[in-house]
Amino acid sequence: MTIDTAQDPPAGPRRSIELDSEEALRLLGSVSFGRIVFTRHALPTVRPVNHVLDNGDIVIRTHEGAALTARAGQAGGQGVVVAYEADAIDPGTHVGWSVVVTGYAHLVTDSQELARYQALLNPWVHRTMDYAVRIRPDLIAGVRLIAGDESDGA
Structure with a gap:
């Protein structure tokens, strides 16, 4: 958005309330x-992706040749540190x-798990997505933005 096309800001201030991890x-x-950050x-690097939450882990699908696929595959058992952000x-x-989650991303290597994620998560880009990456959250931070006159019980 440029200054020429900017809308007037909403009336009144906004407050942010921290969310618990759950x-x-x-x-x-x-x-x-x-958005995944690696x-x-x-x-x-930031990439928009679609995801599914599975038992507290974030799972995204990737393709051969994707930078994240290569990074997560090279990391071995340790995984690669990433951040994941979603909002509304x-x-x-x-x-x-x-919400921003920071954790380690690992390639899903078990064929049954991979097949399950391929059934659960349809990519929104027209590309063959034969890989999946699982992010195990270590740090979870979230905020709710509310109008300044709303109560904390929102």
């Missing part, structure tokens, strides 16, 4: 789209929520 993961599981050539913020009122 609520943050519940909200993350309520949407299917987010390191590529020593720089942060109304563009008109600027209220909603945002």
